[in-house]
Amino acid sequence: MEIHHGKHHAGYTNNLNAAIADTPLADQSIEDILANVSKNSMAVRNNGGGFYNHCLFWEVMSPNGGGAPADGMAVAGAIKDAFGSYDDFKKEFSAAAATRFGSGWAWLSLDGSGKLFISSTANQDNPLMDIADHKGTPVLGLDVWEHAYYLNYQNRRPDYISSFFNVINWEEVNKRFEAAK
Numbered sequence: 092m093e094i095h096h097g098k099h100h101a102g103y104t105n106n107l108n109a110a111i112a113d114t115p116l117a118d119q120s121i122e123d124i125l126a127n128v129s130k131n132s133m134a135v136r137n138n139g140g141g142f143y144n145h146c147l148f149w150e151v152m153s154p155n156g157g158g159a160p161a162d163g164m165a166v167a168g169a170i171k172d173a174f175g176s177y178d179d180f181k182k183e184f185s186a187a188a189a190t191r192f193g194s195g196w197a198w199l200s201l202d203g204s205g206k207l208f209i210s211s212t213a214n215q216d217n218p219l220m221d222i223a224d225h226k227g228t229p230v231l232g233l234d235v236w237e238h239a240y241y242l243n244y245q246n247r248r249p250d251y252i253s254s255f256f257n258v259i260n261w262e263e264v265n266k267r268f269e270a271a272k
């Protein structure tokens with residue numbers, strides 16, 4: 092995780108800053124940049140996504156996290172509404188993460204009608220981008236690039252995915268869900 096944060100995430104951040112330096116994008120929020128990303132270079136798309144996605148990733152994990160969200164949390168009710176149960180959500184999210192071929196991310200996002208949905212994106216794309224097949228505001232994301240798990244799990248992506256559910260910071264996910272609503 093230290094290498095992931097200090098090398099990979101830092102690389103995307105530095106490359107994004109270099110790509111937008113002295114352009115009008117330098118004054119925009121990352122959300123605005125991503126919402127219009129099709130109008131910009133692949134450097135902005137890849138590194139802007141890489142910057143945003145990892146910022147979210149670190150915050151939705153906690154050593155004290157894991158398990159299902161507490162019943163009182165708004166996101167817990169929304170998960171039940173959208174997927175039937177926490178276990179069904181877990182199955183669908185895990186499948187999205189496991190079946191993303193090559194590098195990418197699995198997401199839990201809120202769509203324009205206020206409903207949660209699960210999707211996956213390639214590379215450093217995400218549901219905020221205008222090029223996304225299924226657009227929404229991500230509230231939980233899992234990095235399934237090999238760099239995210241290879242040192243500890245080698246090729247065993249399914250083991251990495253199941254471990255992720257032991258560290259999800261539902262307080263933060265719920266905060267993002269409330270803000271997105």
Ligand code: MN3
Nearest residue numbers: 099234236239
């Ligand atoms: Mn990564």
